[in-house]
Amino acid sequence: MKAVLSGKDETFRDFSLNGPMWKVVLYVGYPLALYQSLNQLFKMLDTMMASHIGASAVSAVAYLSQINTMLSALGAGLAVGASIKVSQAYGEGDFELVKKRVSTMFALCGTLGGVLLLALLPFTEQFLRLMNTPEEFIAEGTTYFRLELIAMVVTFFNNVYIAIERARGNSRRILRLNTGVILVKLALTAWFVYVLDGDLNMIALATILSQSVLFAAALINLNQKGNAFGFSLRAISFEKKTVVPMLTLSFPVIVEKIAFSMGKVIVNSMSTVYGTWTVGALGISNNIGGITTNPQNGFQDGGSAIISQNLGAGKPQRSLKAFYWVLLINILIGTVLMSASLLCLNPLSRLFAEDNEEFAVLIRQIYRFEAMGAIPLGINSAVMALLYGFGQTRITLVMNFCRVFVFRVPVLWALQQFTTLGSISAGIVMAVSNTASGLLAIIIAVIEIRRICRQYEISWRGEG
Numbered sequence: 001m002k003a004v005l006s007g008k009d010e011t012f013r014d015f016s017l018n019g020p021m022w023k024v025v026l027y028v029g030y031p032l033a034l035y036q037s038l039n040q041l042f043k044m045l046d047t048m049m050a051s052h053i054g055a056s057a058v059s060a061v062a063y064l065s066q067i068n069t070m071l072s073a074l075g076a077g078l079a080v081g082a083s084i085k086v087s088q089a090y091g092e093g094d095f096e097l098v099k100k101r102v103s104t105m106f107a108l109c110g111t112l113g114g115v116l117l118l119a120l121l122p123f124t125e126q127f128l129r130l131m132n133t134p135e136e137f138i139a140e141g142t143t144y145f146r147l148e149l150i151a152m153v154v155t156f157f158n159n160v161y162i163a164i165e166r167a168r169g170n171s172r173r174i175l176r177l178n179t180g181v182i183l184v185k186l187a188l189t190a191w192f193v194y195v196l197d198g199d200l201n202m203i204a205l206a207t208i209l210s211q212s213v214l215f216a217a218a219l220i221n222l223n224q225k226g227n228a229f230g231f232s233l234r235a236i237s238f239e240k241k242t243v244v245p246m247l248t249l250s251f252p253v254i255v256e257k258i259a260f261s262m263g264k265v266i267v268n269s270m271s272t273v274y275g276t277w278t279v280g281a282l283g284i285s286n287n288i289g290g291i292t293t294n295p296q297n298g299f300q301d302g303g304s305a306i307i308s309q310n311l312g313a314g315k316p317q318r319s320l321k322a323f324y325w326v327l328l329i330n331i332l333i334g335t336v337l338m339s340a341s342l343l344c345l346n347p348l349s350r351l352f353a354e355d356n357e358e359f360a361v362l363i364r365q366i367y368r369f370e371a372m373g374a375i376p377l378g379i380n381s382a383v384m385a386l387l388y389g390f391g392q393t394r395i396t397l398v399m400n401f402c403r404v405f406v407f408r409v410p411v412l413w414a415l416q417q418f419t420t421l422g423s424i425s426a427g428i429v430m431a432v433s434n435t436a437s438g439l440l441a442i443i444i445a446v447i448e449i450r451r452i453c454r455q456y457e458i459s460w461r462g463e464g
Contacts, residue, residue, distance in 0.1 A: 006227060012169035013090065016306055017313050024306055025299070025325040031171035033298030033333070035178050040290040042182040049193045049203070060141045060200065065283070067131050067265055068148045071116065073257030075109055075156030081250025082108075083163035084308045084388055090167055091312025095228035100242045102228075103235035105160045113153035120149055132269045134276065147204035154211045161218035166305050168229050177217050185210035252393040256400045263404025267429070270412055274423040277359055278366075282426045284352045285367040288345075289430075292337040292374045293381070296330045300381040300388075307389025316456040320449065323386040330378030338374035341367075362423060369427030376438020383441040386448065395444060402440060407433035 016024055082105045089097040120127055124146050128138050165174050185206055192202035224230035237243070271278050303326035310318040341348070345364055353360035380399070387396050411432050415425040453460050 006224075009168050009227075009229065013309070016169065016309050017091065017315060017318070021318060021321040022325050025303060025322055025329065028166075028169055028171050028306055029299040029302035029326070029329065031175040031298075032166065032302045033295035035171075035175045036294035036298040036301075037291070038175075038179060038182055040287065040294040042185060045186055045189075049189050060137045060144070061203075061283070064128075064133070064137065064141045064145050064148070067128070067133070067261075068145070068152060070258055070261030070265060071120075071149070072152050072155060073261050074112055074116070074254055075152070076159050077254030077257045078105070078108060078112065078246075078250045079156075079159040079163040080304075080388065081248075081253045081393060082160070082246040083167050084249055084304065084391060084393075085246045086164065087167045087305045087308040088312035090228075091309035093313075097242070098228040099230065099232065099235045100237045100239075101246060102164055102222075103231050103233070104237055104242055105163075105246070106157065106231055107236045109156040109160050113156045117149060117153060121146055124149075131265055134272055136276070141200060144200040144204045147201060147208060151204065151207040151211055154208065154215050158211060158214045158218060161214070161222065164222070164229055166301060167309075171302065173221075177214055181210045181214045184213055249391055249393050252397040253388075256393070256397040259397075260400045260404050263409060266409055267404075267412060267426075270409070270416065271423075271426050273416065274426070277362060278423045278426055281359065281362040281366050281423070282430075284349075284363050285370050285427065285430070287352075288341055288348055288363075288367050289370045289374070291341050292334055292371075293377050295333050295337065296378045296381040299326050299329050299333075300385040302326075303382065303385035304388035307385060308391075311389060316452060317458045319389060320452065320458065320460075322389070323382060326385050327379065327382035330382045331375060334375040334378035338371050342371055365424055366427035366430070369424075369431040370434070372431040373434020373438070376435045376441075379438045379445075380441040383445045383448075386445065390448070390452065392448065395448070399437070399440060399444065403433055403437040407436040 015027070082101060086098055086101045086105075089095075089101060124142055125138060128142065128145065162174055162178075165171075188206035188209055189203055192206055196202065222229070222231040268279050268282065271282055303322055306322045307319040310316070310322065345367060349360040349363040349367075350357075352363060380403075384396055384399070387393070387399075408429055412425060412429040415421060415428060419425065421428065449460055452458070
């Protein structure tokens, strides 16, 4: 089986392994951060368009999207774990293994997507009740959720494709393609909602159509015979060397992401005691918070790829340097964008609430607490990049489990049982959980860096 690198892939590999690390991190991370920011902008605009349908539609979308995110964690976790091993094989120079893992990732995602559709499409209402979804959301959003399931399966493939492009340093291609997807999505949603006076189902249809554009681009770009990063049916391999390392890393990530999303669903369900508007306000607050956290996640994604590539090439000292740069950049992003979002909070809340001032006030109250976690979450994101890059996905599982099931759900339960704070409790619990997560990340980073230094006989500064 022929598997070689293109000239562009060979050039990036040399740059990643030998170039100035701050340039490498910015080269890979900046387009991903911008891509994540555009994604967040798209979510915010999508929510604003849903608010044109009504406040209850916003709340239904906020609630159901968390359930969808929980299911999407299956594909996203597989893509994250598998891409780490693809990046390592790329750094090692084993290009045949790169091709096998790329092709096998797609086969696994296709199987997973088919199983989910067969299991959930016929039993959507029962599944939503199992997730403790309010009946009014089930009545309004069952068809919407079914359409979102179809979009989710398409996204499974797109996530794998994005992971592959990230591993080969094509961050700018990711940015260009996703900008096109976002523009298509926004144009279709605006047409369906404002021109055709459509409902939630039309918003979901716009998602399917826009994600299909990226899927089509993936089919074209991966149709590269002989290229290590091209897809080939003959390269699909379920041999132990190919599959087991990917699944070993992916499984904790899948569990982590499902648990994290399930925790959000539980928090949303617990928040319904304050009324459906609180659920909607919390979802919008999360969207505004994403102005800060999504760029940080972009540098996390780019950083983990750089770290795993350099580790695969036997350069752990450069891997540590990559982590330090991601940490610095994420702290700066948290400081600047948190401040900007708070300064613009009044107009932002009114955009989502339209003429409903009571809803706008509730959004502002919750977000002021959530904003406190911007810098701690940036630290947490950088530590996640370090752990993913070094293959310590079991630790990331523990961290995200604690974030939701130790720092969030029990705190909200205590606030509901022992205080009369009301809706504001939803904001307080976000501040507590995000800050505590950042502190836990610092502790784990210190422990892991000391372990890495001992194992590879390097200094904590990342010098050999």
